[in-house]
Amino acid sequence: MPSADRRLQPRRKPRQVRAELTRERILTAAAHVFTEYGYAAGTTNRIAERARISIGSLYQYFPNKDAILAQLLIRHIDRGTWTEADRLDLSPGTLRETVQALVRDAIDSHSEDPQLLRIMIEEAPLSRDLLEAVDRHGRIRTAQIRDLLSRHPDVRVGDVGTAADLILFTIEMNTHKLMAAPSAVPVETFAGELVDMVTRYLRGD
Amino acid sequence: MPSADRRLQPRRKPRQVRAELTRERILTAAAHVFTEYGYAAGTTNRIAERARISIGSLYQYFPNKDAILAQLLIRHIDRGTWTEADRLDLSPGTLRETVQALVRDAIDSHSEDPQLLRIMIEEAPLSRDLLEAVDRHGRIRTAQIRDLLSRHPDVRVGDVGTAADLILFTIEMNTHKLMAAPSAVPVETFAGELVDMVTRYLRGD
DNA sequence: AGAATAGCTGAGCTATTGCTCACAATAGTG
DNA sequence: CACTATTGTGAGCAATAGCTCAGCTATTCT
Numbered sequence: 001m002p003s004a005d006r007r008l009q010p011r012r013k014p015r016q017v018r019a020e021l022t023r024e025r026i027l028t029a030a031a032h033v034f035t036e037y038g039y040a041a042g043t044t045n046r047i048a049e050r051a052r053i054s055i056g057s058l059y060q061y062f063p064n065k066d067a068i069l070a071q072l073l074i075r076h077i078d079r080g081t082w083t084e085a086d087r088l089d090l091s092p093g094t095l096r097e098t099v100q101a102l103v104r105d106a107i108d109s110h111s112e113d114p115q116l117l118r119i120m121i122e123e124a125p126l127s128r129d130l131l132e133a134v135d136r137h138g139r140i141r142t143a144q145i146r147d148l149l150s151r152h153p154d155v156r157v158g159d160v161g162t163a164a165d166l167i168l169f170t171i172e173m174n175t176h177k178l179m180a181a182p183s184a185v186p187v188e189t190f191a192g193e194l195v196d197m198v199t200r201y202l203r204g205d
Numbered sequence: 206m207p208s209a210d211r212r213l214q215p216r217r218k219p220r221q222v223r224a225e226l227t228r229e230r231i232l233t234a235a236a237h238v239f240t241e242y243g244y245a246a247g248t249t250n251r252i253a254e255r256a257r258i259s260i261g262s263l264y265q266y267f268p269n270k271d272a273i274l275a276q277l278l279i280r281h282i283d284r285g286t287w288t289e290a291d292r293l294d295l296s297p298g299t300l301r302e303t304v305q306a307l308v309r310d311a312i313d314s315h316s317e318d319p320q321l322l323r324i325m326i327e328e329a330p331l332s333r334d335l336l337e338a339v340d341r342h343g344r345i346r347t348a349q350i351r352d353l354l355s356r357h358p359d360v361r362v363g364d365v366g367t368a369a370d371l372i373l374f375t376i377e378m379n380t381h382k383l384m385a386a387p388s389a390v391p392v393e394t395f396a397g398e399l400v401d402m403v404t405r406y407l408r409g410d
Numbered sequence: 411a412g413a414a415t416a417g418c419t420g421a422g423c424t425a426t427t428g429c430t431c432a433c434a435a436t437a438g439t440g
Numbered sequence: 441c442a443c444t445a446t447t448g449t450g451a452g453c454a455a456t457a458g459c460t461c462a463g464c465t466a467t468t469c470t
Contacts, residue, residue, distance in 0.1 A: 016467070019417060040245060044458060054419040059459060122327045125243075158398065162390050166379065166398050173378040174371065185367050193363065193371050197406035205405060221437065224447060249428060259449040264429060 014061070023061045025051040027075075030068045035115045039069065039123040070130050073120045077137055095154040099198045102145075102167075103191055106175035114179040121176075142168060149202065156204030167198050219266070228266045230256040232280075235273045240320045244274065244328040275335050278325045282342055300359040304403045307350075307372075308396055311380035319384040326381075347373060354407065361409030372403050 014020040029051035033042040044065050048055040062068045110117060126134070146164040149155045157163045174194050178187060219225045234256035239247040249270050253260040267273045315322060331339070351369040354360045362368045379399050383392060 014417090016416065018466085022417080043456085055459080056420065056461080057418050060417075063459095065458070159390075159394070162394060162398050165388070165390070166395070166402065169379060169382060170375050170402070174374060177374060183370070185364075185370070189364070189367060190371070193367050193406075197371065197375070197402060200405040200408075200410060201402035203405075205410070219447090221446065223437085227447080248426085260429080261431080261450065262448050265447075268429095270428065 019061075022051075022053055022057055025053060026058055026061060026068065027071060031072055031113065031116055034069065034072075034119050035113060039119050039125075044068075066125060066127060069120060069124050070127065072116070073124065073126075073130065074133070076117070076120070077133070095152060095202060096195065096199045098148070098152070099167075099195050099202070102198075103171055103175065103195055106171050107179065107187075107191065110175055110179040114176075118176070118180050138168075152202075155202050157202055163202065167201070170194075171198065224266075227256075227258055227262055230258060231263055231266060231273065232276060236277055236318065236321055239274065239277075239324050240318060244324050244330075249273075271330060271332065274325060274329050275332065277321070278329065278331075278335065279338070281322070281325070282338070300357060300407060301400065301404045303353070303357070304372075304400050304407070307403075308376055308380065308400055311376050312384065312392075312396065315380050315384040319381075323381070323385050357407075360407050362407055368407065372406070375399075376403065 014023055026047065030042070030047045033047045033050055036042070037046065044058055045055055047068070048058045051058070062071070142161075142164050145168055146160050149157070149164055150160045155163075171194065174190075178190055183190070219228055231252065235247070235252045238252045238255055241247070242251065249263055250260055252273070253263045256263070267276070347366075347369050350373055351365050354362070354369055355365045360368075376399065379395075383395055388395070
């Protein structure tokens, strides 16, 4: 990474345990505050207040507000919440089962803190670097799914790349909606229909 | 409408032509500024500057910043850009043709100013009233599609309501993505796959 | 223990933004 | 032209936000 954005790097590295703890408190508080107030109204002072540390301490570990949210997003990605689909490669199974696993992963990824995820995705002023990281992650996932699709005997679809894009995005967005604002329809029902749609599409009639 | 939000109503009604013109300039400028800078960074002063009117004039026709974006959204809805699907009821045709029409409408609705639409949808701090208006509009559309689906002989799907929700949202979001950030895949190809997916789903195998 | 290092504090600086208001300019009216 | 109603102006106010820094406390080192 030659072009790591300086404005997202911490200005001081924690060397003592209590420092690491403070850093942790900041991130936890930020997650809560952003969830409750949104990004714009989630001020750094509010975060510090909630973390029960001074505003000065906050700025010793994060150079600016954006960096806090960036860190939260990075964590979310790194934690593999978006990457757990790797195991799909190992267990082919029915086409339907595969799609079900995809949807389940998406749901899992969103059940942790749907509100925060929404804010990170929709409200965050993502930096070049961060956008690229998210994008890179997306490309990797797409590539994985593309491979999976091209290997599966039941998949009959024009272009596997386009199909991978289409179904990943469709699953992601529908899940997102499902988790962010619980509708009248039960989750299982909606998820089932989603699986149906994607499966039928991939099977090509 | 008994509970029209006062904070979104103009404080002065234009009575002369030049006033109406000024109002128009403000809205046009706002659309440009919001598109270019986003909602938060699209300041009222910037809007006034771009409209070549003073900031004071701006606040004679719009009580606050939110009201400007609200007006833009209302216009977008009223213009029927989201409602042109009505004609679908009149021309049943093939299931595939119907879905194609739906996708086409969605694309049309987004081609005008995808960036601005994104901002209105994602960044705008929508008021209660406005949210309700958008929601009401959504429900009407869903109801229309539900009727359409239940009348169509080729549709074989568990619950028509869930299906209507699912396909409307899927079409909307995919189109949104398609228009907001042009991908490597040509629009027609992607749209075609989207139509395929929805059609196969509705046909139930 | 004393020095050095790391960590923490919070009043307040700087910058920005939404918005007001006293006044000026223009258009309509008789 | 004189008078009123409508429209336009822009310096600047009030509020708020991100962020700094001089000094304090806690921990580690020797």
